[in-house]
Every structure is written in C-alpha cells, then in structure tokens.
Amino acid sequence: MLRTIPRIADRVLPFGVADAHCDVPCGLYHPHAAELGAETVEKMVEKLEALGADHPHVALSLAALGRTLVQRGEQNEALPLFERAWAIHERTPLSPKRAAETAFVLAQALWVTPAFRTRALALAGQAADLYQEVGVPS
Numbered sequence: 610m611l612r613t614i615p616r617i618a619d620r621v622l623p624f625g626v627a628d629a630h631c632d633v634p635c636g637l638y639h640p641h642a643a644e645l646g647a648e649t650v651e652k653m654v655e656k657l658e659a660l661g662a663d664h665p666h667v668a669l670s671l672a673a674l675g676r677t678l679v680q681r682g683e684q685n686e687a688l689p690l691f692e693r694a695w696a697i698h699e700r701t702p703l704s705p706k707r708a709a710e711t712a713f714v715l716a717q718a719l720w721v722t723p724a725f726r727t728r729a730l731a732l733a734g735q736a737a738d739l740y741q742e743v744g745v746p747s
Contacts, residue, residue, distance in 0.1 A: 629670040645726045665703030675718070684721050691715040695732075709739035 652710035657667055675690035695715050698708040719725035 635747060649662050659708065663697055665697060665701055665707070668697035668711060669703065669707060671697075672714060679714070679718060688715075688718050691718050705739045705742045706745065708746070709743070710734045712739065713734035 622700050627719040653670075657664075657670060659744045671690045675687035675694065678684070678687035678690070691711065691714055692734055698746040712732045713736035716729040716736060719729035719732065
C-alpha cells in the first residue's frame with residue numbers, strides 16, 4: 610500500500626515532459642528545488658514504511674490524498690483511500706478529531722452514490738459523535 614502513495618501522488622500532481630537542451634548544465638536553472646522536493650518525498654515514504662501500513666499517520670496521509678482526489682472530482686479513486694484510512698482509525702485512532710475528520714470525508718465520498726447513502730449517514734453520525742467528544746460543535 611505504501612508504494613502506491615507515490616503513484617497516486619503522480620496522478621494527483623501530474624507533471625508534463627520538460628524539454629530543455631542544457632538548462633541545468635548551462636547554469637540557467639539550479640536543480641536544488643527539484644532535488645529538495647525529491648528528497649522530501651523519499652524521506653516521507655521511508656518514514657511511512659518504517660511506521661507500518663496500519664499506523665495512524667499513514668491514515669492521515671491516505672485521507673489527505675483522498676481529499677485531493679475529491680477536489681479534482683475523482684471520488685471513485687478517493688473512496689478506497691478513505692476506506693483504508695477509516696479502517697486504520699477504527700483499529701488505532703490517532704485522535705478522536707482526526708478519526709472524525711476521516712469518517713466525515715468518507716461519508717461525503719459515499720454520499721455521491723445513492724446505494725451508499727445509508728452507510729454515509731451512519732458515518733456522518735459517528736463523525737458528529739467524535740467531534741462532540743473533543744468539543745467541536747457539529
């Protein structure tokens with residue numbers, strides 16, 4: 610699952626092909642920003658892999674990727690990420706607030722499909738209960 614995060618990130622933030630004859634070798638651009646970005650992603654993946662596939666921080670990353678996909682109108686692609694994040698929160702929640710956020714975004718993604726609306730309402734109710742637990746008004 611963790612190895613799919615970079616592939617999903619590539620889909621969410623697609624980059625086109627850049628053609629340049631000598632931009633970096635000629636000194637027109639410095640590759641530092643690209644190198645720093647690549648190192649950051651590499652370190653993030655290493656840390657997530659070290660935590661394990663069921664760690665709550667992995668759930669946060671999955672939910673964040675899912676929200677990005679929803680913003681792009683790709684609910685069907687986001688749904689498995691939200692489902693996985695919610696399954697992790699149910700077993701080992703990081704905090705009630707984070708679990709509530711995940712339950713609610715999953716409920717929103719499910720609501721789009723009429724056949725899933727009963728489950729969406731139940732999850733939205735769970736989210737409301739979790740928000741109340743931490744003092745966030747629903």
